[in-house]
Amino acid sequence: MGVGNLLARRRQSAILAEIRTIGSVRVAELSARYRVSEMTIRRDLAALARQGLVEKVHGGALLSGSGTGAGRAVEPGFEAKSSWAPAAKEEIARAAAALAVPGSAVALSAGTTTRALARHLAGVPRLTVVTNSVRVAEALEEEAGRRPEGDGATVVLTGGVRTPSDALVGPIAELALHELHVDLLFTGCHGIDPSAGLTTPNLAEAETNRALVGCAGRVVAVADHSKWGVVSLSSFVSLSGVDTLVTDADLAEPARRAARDHVRRLIVADADPARGG
Incomplete structure (x- = not known):
């Protein structure tokens, strides 16, 4: 670039x-x-x-949406979200994957950034991945097909009702998650804000995301800079409830300072080592 x-x-x-x-x-x-x-x-x-x-x-x-107050409850489809900041999502996915320990159990929420992350996690040995995302499960299966037989991650896919973002949500998904315990949760979000925390426009997805947070030992949020300051309809975890935030190098300095005041660790992913961050 x-x-x-x-x-x-x-x-x-x-x-x-x-x-x-x-x-x-x-x-x-x-x-x-x-x-x-x-x-x-x-x-x-x-x-x-x-x-x-x-x-x-x-x-x-x-x-966007400020003229009418609309937009907080609008959920874009998966394909639409896939076109937003793809390079930043790839940088974030690469950095976040380094947090997964071989032989551990991790959970991935639905989202385009977590789908990118799934491809990188496929290289972590003996990983068990719990997810409520059809797209994440598909990405892990595709990566497993490129590796020696038996070398892929063990995937646990919750059931549930499918949303526009291809998340599986509702009582079935939540019941499955309440019985599970993972070392690490990687969660995406529609928006991230110091006061509102991590938010989503879908109420059912917010409830399932809370169940994901509840079954995790640590929470890692993966969100590119465009998510900062966005507040959607429903919060599912406070920023102080996030152990690590992985974002990209275009997050503005005031936002970085605000993030550091709340999360335990901020990781700024950068594809170019010559750039600061």
């Missing part, structure tokens, strides 16, 4: 953090602050709008 693209990503991350703090921004003010042209700022806002993070308005942008 070129220097120009890196600077644009960092500027967009900072702009997004500002919008989430104050609700809106103006093109002219951003142009003066970052000492770039108004056309450059419009391209930044357009990039954020394509990801569904902001709404462009005349002369600036608003937080």
Whole structure:
């Protein structure tokens, strides 16, 4: 990735953090602050709008859904979420996989980041993976097919009702999880906020995620920078209930400081060792 693209990503991350703090921004003010042209700022806002993070308005942008209060209960489909920040999710997955110990039992919640993580976990010997995600189970099965017979992870898939994000939720999933105990839970989320904690727009998924948290010795949240400051309908674990947060290098410094005030450990994944973090 070129220097120009890196600077644009960092500027967009900072702009997004500002919008989430104050609700809106103006093109002219951003142009003066970052000492770039108004056309450059419009391209930044357009990039954020394509990801569904902001709404462009005349002369600036608003937080997505802020005009009506909508969006907190809207659950995007799995394929739509897969197109958001794929490079960051891959960096996070690689870093998070290093936390899994051979021979241990881990749980993975549903999500596009946890699906990416599943591929990396397939290389950890003698792992048992509990998941309520059809996509995670499929990824583990695909990876097992590329390895010597018997070398794949043991997968425990809960039953339940399937959501738009391909999570299995409801009483059946929760009953299964209440009988299990894992060393480590890797959980994704729709949003992460110092006050609200980890949130999801789906009430049933939030309840099942609480059961996942309850069966885990430690909780690892995997969330890219675009999730910071987003508050969805239902909280399922406080930020202080998270042992480790694994995020990407585009998380703004104020957000990093806030995260460190709550979680026990912050890991900033970075594909390029030359970059700071």
